[in-house]
Amino acid sequence: MDSSQSSSHSKVKVVRWIARVLSGLLILTFSFFFLGEEVFRDSPRKEPLSANGIEQLVLMAVVLISYGFAWKKELLGGSIALLGFIGISIINPRVLSGPIMYLFPLTAILFLLCWWWSKSPRPAEKNVGQTG
Numbered sequence: 001m002d003s004s005q006s007s008s009h010s011k012v013k014v015v016r017w018i019a020r021v022l023s024g025l026l027i028l029t030f031s032f033f034f035l036g037e038e039v040f041r042d043s044p045r046k047e048p049l050s051a052n053g054i055e056q057l058v059l060m061a062v063v064l065i066s067y068g069f070a071w072k073k074e075l076l077g078g079s080i081a082l083l084g085f086i087g088i089s090i091i092n093p094r095v096l097s098g099p100i101m102y103l104f105p106l107t108a109i110l111f112l113l114c115w116w117w118s119k120s121p122r123p124a125e126k127n128v129g130q131t132g
Contacts (some may be wrong), residue, residue: 011117026064059087063088066084075112077108078110078115081107
């Protein structure tokens with residue numbers, strides 16, 4: 001393996017682990033928020049969640065679950081997470097006002113970049129099976 005291949009491979013590994021760590025932190029953080037707000041609530045809700053609130057909650061769950069898929073299937077998980085975040089942004093554009101919310105699409109894009117970089121053939125693999 002020459003230096004360009006090893007640097008490309010190490011770049012993918014670093015970005016992959018950044019995406020995994022970010023996704024793990026986002027999953028843990030928002031799971032704690034959900035548990036604190038809904039499960040361990042001191043008093044019951046005065047009114048039920050609105051349809052808009054339920055849609056956002058479901059889409060956020062889709063985004064977080066897709067991060068788990070992205071650990072094995074980067075294209076599938078990253079695409080679903082990105083589409084889920086776009087859906088949340090359409091339903092409630094105010095989510096874009098919080099800078100921390102940009103970690104969601106950033107993490108999905110990092111998974112998609114890892115898939116893209118790892119699927120492109122390396123120069124040594126292009127010549128496999130050819131004699132010359």
